[in-house]
Amino acid sequence: xxxxxEIVSKYAGQNINVPYRTTQQAAxxxxxxxxxxxxxxxxxxxxxxxxxxLGQRNPLTTEELVAGQHDLKPWLxxxxxxxxxxxxxxxxxxxxxxxxxxxxxxxxxxVGVIDADYxxxxxxxxxxxxxxxxxxxKDVVIKKGQRIAQGIFMPFLLADGERIPSxxxxxxxxxxxxN
Ligand SMILES: O=c1ccn([C@H]2C[C@H](O)[C@@H](COP(=O)(O)OP(=O)(O)OP(=O)(O)O)O2)c(=O)[nH]1
Ligand SMILES: [Mg+2]
Numbered sequence: 028x029x030x031x032x033e034i035v036s037k038y039a040g041q042n043i044n045v046p047y048r049t050t051q052q053a054a055x056x057x058x059x060x061x062x063x064x065x066x067x068x069x070x071x072x073x074x075x076x077x078x079x080x081l082g083q084r085n086p087l088t089t090e091e092l093v094a095g096q097h098d099l100k101p102w103l104x105x106x107x108x109x110x111x112x113x114x115x116x117x118x119x120x121x122x123x124x125x126x127x128x129x130x131x132x133x134x135x136x137x138v139g140v141i142d143a144d145y146x147x148x149x150x151x152x153x154x155x156x157x158x159x160x161x162x163x164x165k166d167v168v169i170k171k172g173q174r175i176a177q178g179i180f181m182p183f184l185l186a187d188g189e190r191i192p193s194x195x196x197x198x199x200x201x202x203x204x205x206n
Contacts, residue, residue, distance in 0.1 A: 030112035030180050032056070035154045038107035045108060046178055055121065055177025058157065061107030064169045066132065066161040074164070102159060103200075104175055109153035111146045112180060119179045120157065126175070131163030134176070141178065142196065150198035 032045040038061055046056035110118045120139030126132040136158050146153040157176040161167045169175060194203060 028111065028113060030110070030116060030118075032108050032110050035107055035109050035152045037152070037154070041107070043107040044172070046106075054179050056179075057123070057174040058106045058108060058120075058155065058176045058178060060169045060171055060173050060175050061105040062171050064102075064104050066102050066104070066159055066167045066169065068161050068164050068166055070162075070164055071166065102161075103156035104159050104169065106155045106157060106175075108155055109146055110141055110155060110178065112143045114143060115182055116143060117141065117181050117183050118155075119181055120155070120176050121179065122176055123174060126159070127162075130167050131161055132159045132167060132175075133162055134158060135160045139176070144196040145199055148196055148198050150202070156199075 034043045034045065041061075043061055044059050046058045048056055112118060118141035120134075120141055122132070122134040126134075134157070139155075139158065141155055145155075155178075159175065196202065
């Protein structure tokens with residue numbers, strides 16, 4: 028089995044590239060965006076909202092402004108790709124250094140953890156999504172094929188005497204939450 032990448036069936040025949048390394052000693056496999064995708068600025072909406080009310084006879088109170096604000100909500104950028112690996116291995120998803128520098132894009136979860144049992148799960152077949160937040164003032168358009176993140180395969184260790192979990196993975200993004 029070893030480890031590798033496959034295209035999820037939803038994107039079959041759509042010229043998706045599996046992640047690839049760009050130099051001989053690169054640790055990360057670069058993931059491309061599977062379709063054109065617009066990442067809205069997290070501030071734009073709120074700033075426009077606030078400015079619109081400036082100078083009006085009944086300006087919004089601070090409370091009303093804050094109530095209209097969006098949370099730091101990540102957007103899930105599709106890659107069209109799933110990853111398989113051996114038991115005891117994990118794929119770590121990291122941002123590209125150029126993303127914040129050139130595009131104001133940050134990875135709000137810091138590092139994405141792609142578990143071996145996410146592969147081929149019933150909900151989304153194990154498609155890997157990159158959480159990205161646009162902290163700039165303008166919306167950012169990501170084109171299909173643009174490299175958005177990098178994945179690094181790693182071995183991991185288990186703690187002595189742990190109770191082996193019985194739960195099977197059914198999806199991602201909070202699927203193991205009890206409530
Ligand atoms: O950037 C990411 C992070 C995670 N995942 C997928 C793969 C991973 O196996 C699954 C669950 O991730 P994690 O365990 O970090 O999230 P959670 O909030 O704990 O969700 P769950 O309860 O499903 O484990 O979501 C991604 O596609 N991209
Ligand atoms: Mg989890």
